[in-house]
Amino acid sequence: MNLTQSFKMAIKSISASKMRTFLTMLGIIIGVCAVIVLVSVVQGSTGSITESIESLGANSINVIFTGRNSTKSVSYEEMVEFLDENREYISYVVPNMTGNGRVKYQSSNLNSSVVGTTPDYLTVKNRDIQSGRFINDMDVQKRRKVAVIGSYNARELFGFEDPIDKQIKINNELYTVVGVLDAISNSEGGSDDDTVIIPYSAGRLIFRTSKIRSYVVWASTAENVEEAVDRVERFLYSKFGDEDEYSVISVASMMDTLDEITGMMTILTAGIAGISLVVGGIGIMNIMLVSVTERTREIGIRKAIGAKRSSIMSQFLIEAALVSCLGGVIGILLSCFGTVILGNVMGIDAFPSIFVMLGAFLFSAVIGIFFGWAPASKASKLNPIDALHAD
């Protein structure tokens, strides 16, 4: 007997009891659907996190002095010296002092984050100026109290007024606004548009220290990031002699960490959802065992008229696999809707990947065969006389 016949027989007995077939499939449908939806949503949310990390710039390396012994630091001049020795690998070094300031203009005021830095900040953060100018080297050298404000600050403090050359107070120190940054996010409070940038040398009072606690180092190319990180680490080790005093984090290494985490998340969610697939498989085995008992007489008749063990075996095995695969297909279709709906609800771009779908389908087929094996084997070994005399 060939496979085509086994398929026909299996399809016949599946379609003969549609309700039961559907209920048997339900476990697989839910399992497949859960695997695909969960994995897609995890991957989708990973995508949006990745995007925001990538916006930091692939060449950027963050250096933070973390030591509890806060008296130690590396001055900007030392960093520039280091930069000059490593021009091949490093293009910019930018101080990144941060603090909070109460920003006032006439009667309006708001709390903003204040960044103390140098002119290259504009390049490494990939920002632009909307009006006026950015801080320049002279501002830094002369410790001029000038400020470049974000679009949010400009709108909130000045309204329709032109902010350029106006005097604002940051923590009661007078600063002159020289420029406005272009808007890059939604121009809301707390966003990248809510920021005030001043020369790092001018902000001693705001940052309550003259020591720079953080730099952004910009590798010359994305390929050189690794080497640049190495060199920065070696340089800092020669300064501090203790790895715990600083941390050097590249966007690339953050991405690696993120990939690792999301990889684990994917495996975890797929594993949990996979358990429901296995449970679905046990459901199939259960129903198939019942079905073999119910169809003892049918099996007896088939054997009496010449069905071999392999014929009976393949008929029941294909039946189980078919139920499982059909459940897999329905689960895949449902998961497409489920992923899009859930993605919309969560506000992320989630699409079921073809590999996950393929994997889930293959897994459901394997489960059908695996859990169909025992019932099929039981059916094939029935004694035809006993089977014939069954009610």
Add this chain to the structure above:
Amino acid sequence: MKDVISNSEYMIEIEDMYKIYKMGENEVRALNGVNLKIKPHEFVAIIGPSGSGKSTLMNMIGCLDTPTSGKYYIDGNEASQLKDDEQAAIRNKKIGFIFQQYNLLPKLNVEENVELPLIYAGVPLAKRREMTKTALERVGLYDRRFHRPTELSGGQQQRASIARALAARPPMILADEPTGALDSKTGSEVLNMLKELHQEGKTVILITHDNKIAHEADRIVRIMDGEIVFDSSVDGDKSQVNV
């Protein structure tokens, strides 16, 4: 399975066959040293009351069971200790079964039921359809081939099961109480059909508890307590069976 060439003058040869069931301490001898030879083209009735061992004997002849001891040759080939699948092949090629309860598969229509032994024999589709048609026409059910068994009368169902027994063109028909569930009129129709098959050259073995039906056969074998107590081919006229 390859076609085995007949190398014996007997279709069926049973030598000193025992079938013993152990029921706890007790031993039940369903067959107690049975010897039986049936030539090709014979029409034999095996009779006996229930519990006599005739069903066990039928299972042995039909290759549905293996004896505890003794030999069984079918068409000259030893068949007493075959494996499951080898028995299945012999059932498929050599024997057409007709059961009291018809034993048609309820979810298949008449044509699919009749086709089934041919599917298991691996006959290709076109040939299969042709052989199915021949068998269905033979029993006069070709126009009802798309009906389910439940849509047919008892007599029609039994005719369908005869068509299934004939489909693979086996040399032997093994009928187990084929008229048991039928009224006398349709019963005699079925019986006539068996007679015709015999006249066409098939070996027909009929198992029954009814003497009247048994008398339609050419030879009567009576079994009692697992032993053959009368065989008209040895013990003379079949009319003496009642004695």
